[in-house]
Amino acid sequence: MKVPGKAALRPAHLSVFGTLAGVVVIAVFAGLLVAERGREAGEVQEAVAPRYARLAGLRESAAAVEQAAAAATAALDRFAYPVTMSGDRIGTDLQQRLRAAAEAAGVGVINSQIGTGKRQADLEDVPVSMTLEAEIGQLRQMLLAVQTQSGQAPAIFIDSLGIQRQRSRAGDGGRLTVQARFSVLRRVP
CATH class of the missing domain: 3.30.70.60 (Ribosomal protein S6/Translation elongation factor EF1B)
Known part of the structure; x- marks a missing residue:
């Protein structure tokens, strides 16, 4: 029986509505997954940043370290036989x-x-x-x-x-x- 003034939902409309709902659910889960991965990447970056800074500092001070090592070797030569x-x-x-x-x-x-x-x-x-x-x-x-x-x-x-x-x-x-x-x-x- 038909209700006057209301359009009947057709099976084609239901399949479009179901497909859109599925796409929205998948998009929400994908967004949550991307947000979680972004948060984890931020934590890893925070943990690695000090190590990277130390390594960069070591590279920058390599010449000074080599110079200090040469001075220490010269001092050792003064105090010890080879x-x-x-x-x-x-x-x-x-x-x-x-x-x-x-x-x-x-x-x-x-x-x-x-x-x-x-x-x-x-x-x-x-x-x-x-x-x-x-x-x-x-x-x-x-x-x-x-x-x-x-x-x-x-x-x-x-x-x-x-x-x-x-x-x-x-x-x-x-x-x-x-x-x-x-x-x-x-x-x-």
């Missing part, structure tokens, strides 16, 4: 440098011995133990000579210094017996 030299050769060199300083200062070398090196990180300690006999002025002069030598070659470190006054004899002048341990550093691979 990897290419053996510990025995370095010990002998140290022993000769110490004996030359002692002889120049008038200090008597009673005994000297190259010790076994101890490894600490990328460096090895090469020690030389010495027993010396001298007056206080001579000992001071020797230690100053050792300090001066440290400016020219890898630095000599005084690990320990034990000083004892010798038994006094008439006219002895205050001789000292000195037990000293000196060391130098060597780079190790």
